[in-house]
Amino acid sequence: MATIINNPSGSGDGDSSGSALGMIVGIIVILLIVVLFFVYFLPMIRGNAPATAPEGTTNINVQVPNPVNPGTNGGTPSQSGGNPY
Numbered sequence: 001m002a003t004i005i006n007n008p009s010g011s012g013d014g015d016s017s018g019s020a021l022g023m024i025v026g027i028i029v030i031l032l033i034v035v036l037f038f039v040y041f042l043p044m045i046r047g048n049a050p051a052t053a054p055e056g057t058t059n060i061n062v063q064v065p066n067p068v069n070p071g072t073n074g075g076t077p078s079q080s081g082g083n084p085y
Helices: 015-046
Strands: none
Touching: none
């Protein structure tokens, strides 16, 4: 009669030894692809580009306050070199 040797699963000799690690790596790769899709490809598909003004209608309004003399009230604080703390 022939001798039959059954190796129990999980002993490390079969194909199932790295399946858990492979599944974890696969899930991480799939999650990375999904995140990249939502961050980069979905806005590109939807056409979300930064808002730009049409040609020739640029309206820049910069208001610079009047300069104040340091010697008058409301001026900048004096820099006497003292420690304010």
